[in-house]
Amino acid sequence: MKFLDEAKVYIKSGDGGGGSVSFRREKFIEFGGPDGGDGGRGGDVWVEAVNGLNTLIDFRYQQHFKATIGTHGMGRNRTGANGSGVTLKVPVGTQIFEEDRETLICDLTEEGQRYCLAHGGNGGFGNAHFKTSTNQAPDWANPGLPGEEKTLWLRLKLIADAGLVGLPNAGKSTFLASVTRARPKIANYPFTTLHPNLGVATVDEREFILADIPGLIEGAHEGVGIGDRFLGHVERTRVLLHLVSAQEEKVGKAYKTVKHELEAYGNELTDKPEIVALSQIDVLDEAELKKKTKELAKACGKTPFQISAVTGRGMTEVLRALRDVIVEENSEEKPAKVPKLRHRDMVVTDEDNGEDEADDQP
Numbered sequence: 001m002k003f004l005d006e007a008k009v010y011i012k013s014g015d016g017g018g019g020s021v022s023f024r025r026e027k028f029i030e031f032g033g034p035d036g037g038d039g040g041r042g043g044d045v046w047v048e049a050v051n052g053l054n055t056l057i058d059f060r061y062q063q064h065f066k067a068t069i070g071t072h073g074m075g076r077n078r079t080g081a082n083g084s085g086v087t088l089k090v091p092v093g094t095q096i097f098e099e100d101r102e103t104l105i106c107d108l109t110e111e112g113q114r115y116c117l118a119h120g121g122n123g124g125f126g127n128a129h130f131k132t133s134t135n136q137a138p139d140w141a142n143p144g145l146p147g148e149e150k151t152l153w154l155r156l157k158l159i160a161d162a163g164l165v166g167l168p169n170a171g172k173s174t175f176l177a178s179v180t181r182a183r184p185k186i187a188n189y190p191f192t193t194l195h196p197n198l199g200v201a202t203v204d205e206r207e208f209i210l211a212d213i214p215g216l217i218e219g220a221h222e223g224v225g226i227g228d229r230f231l232g233h234v235e236r237t238r239v240l241l242h243l244v245s246a247q248e249e250k251v252g253k254a255y256k257t258v259k260h261e262l263e264a265y266g267n268e269l270t271d272k273p274e275i276v277a278l279s280q281i282d283v284l285d286e287a288e289l290k291k292k293t294k295e296l297a298k299a300c301g302k303t304p305f306q307i308s309a310v311t312g313r314g315m316t317e318v319l320r321a322l323r324d325v326i327v328e329e330n331s332e333e334k335p336a337k338v339p340k341l342r343h344r345d346m347v348v349t350d351e352d353n354g355e356d357e358a359d360d361q362p
Contacts, residue, residue: 003195005156005233007059014042014067014083016121016144019129022075023137034137036073036127039144040080042120043067046087049108053091054198056156067118070144073126083120090154093236097153105152109159109236117152121145155232158196160211161326163234165262166243167254168215171279171309173197175243176212178309179319196233203319208326211237216261228265238329239273239322244296244304246280251292252299259300273325277305277318 017039024032045067065088071080096105096117106115124142131138164172177183180199197212213230234240248254255276262269278296281289289306296304305321307314 003055004057004060005055005158005196005230007056007154008063008151009059009088009154010064010149010151011045011086011088011118012064012066012149013045013118013120013147014069014085015147016040016042016123017070017072017080017083018143019124019126019141020073020075020078021127021139021141024076031136034127034131034139035075035077036141037075037078037080038126038129039073039123039142040070040082041123042070042144042147043083043085044116044120045118045148046085046114047094047096047106047108047117048087048089048114049092049094049111050089051092051111053089054158055091056094056154058089059154067120067147069147070120070123072144073123073141077126077128080123082123085120087114088117088154091156093157093159095155095157097155099151099153101153118148118150121147157236158198158211158233159209159236160198160234161208161237162201162210162239162241162322163237164210164212164241164243165234166215166258166279167217167245167248169247170215170243170245170254172212172215172243174309175241175279175307175315176210178312179315180210196230201319201322203316203323206323206327208323210241216258218257218261228261231262231265231269232267235267235269237272239275239325240269241318241322242274242276242300243279244276246278246284246289246292251278251296255296255299273329274300275305275318275321275325276300276302277307277314279307279309281306281313282308282311 019039020036022036024035026032045065065086067086068083070083073080090108092111093109095107097103098105122145124144127138127141164175166172176197176199179201199210200207201210211233213233242258244251244255276296278293293304293306305314305318307318309315
């Protein structure tokens with residue numbers, strides 16, 4: 001399955017059904033009066049975060065989503081049926097933006113979370129609704145209100161506990177493959193990793209999710225190489241693991257190159273806790289290892305871990321360091337303030353036992 005983390009869709013909610021103009025005409029009933037029913041409500045367009053998806057590839061083949069219109073009212077006070085809604089099923093971590101790609105509509109970070117993107121139009125009143133003591137035979141009815149239509153952008157940001165960053169060939173995919181059951185493509189050429197990969201690492205019976213993103217090079221924030229488009233996938237992480245390959249001639253410069261790209265990208269990536277590790281140390285002798293470790297420590301201001309995914313050296317220690325930061329960050333995290341939304345706008349099905357009152361007519 002191909003990885004797609006951005007998609008453009010067009011949605012339209014259903015129009016409301018029109019009210020009916022009808023009069024009761026039966027034998028022996030002299031003044032039957034109006035009996036036109038109301039039109040049905042148009043269907044809504046919803047988005048729902050579901051488990052089992054990790055890409056937006058489905059929206060490459062279908063970009064238009066339209067709910068059905070409400071049925072028109074009929075005589076004998078028959079109300080039209082409501083239109084059927086449509087639901088866009090997206091991976092957990094999907095953000096919905098307006099057409100300008102900047103205005104955030106909603107951020108679905110939990111499985112089962114739902115949001116109404118477009119409300120269906122209300123059905124029109126039939127002429128029976130307008131009967132009064134002074135107007136016993138109204139001969140008009142309301143048309144149904146039109147539904148909403150808009151173009152939206154879906155943007156996926158994978159939800160992981162730790163993110164792997166570094167230059168191409170820093171050993172990120174090898175690290176991920178050695179500590180998880182993920183099987184990313186591994187080869188000795190730039191940009192082997194073309195899309196983010198996820199894996200579940202386990203240390204001391206505790207699990208956490210690792211995200212490996214394509215390598216950064218100098219000028220990535222300006223679009224050089226693959227650019228920084230995938231850095232959004234590490235925005236939600238608790239900690240960054242910065243890998244610097246021991247094969248780099250100048251490990252300090254390699255570290256600063258990636259650090260500069262993270263700072264240029266912004267979005268508080270540089271404020272996240274960072275663990276630095278010198279990877280692929282199995283290719284160095286002890287003297288060279290000591291020299292490069294000292295150089296990297298001077299560049300990052302802390303003692304880096306020394307790891308080798310091939311021999312397993314230092315892997316447990318760095319995993320424990322990641323685990324400790326994740327546990328600490330989770331314990332210190334305060335519940336975010338949730339903006340007040342109408343019940344019909346947003347529903348978390350786990351909390352309301354799957355009951356959704358959004359389709360009730362006002």
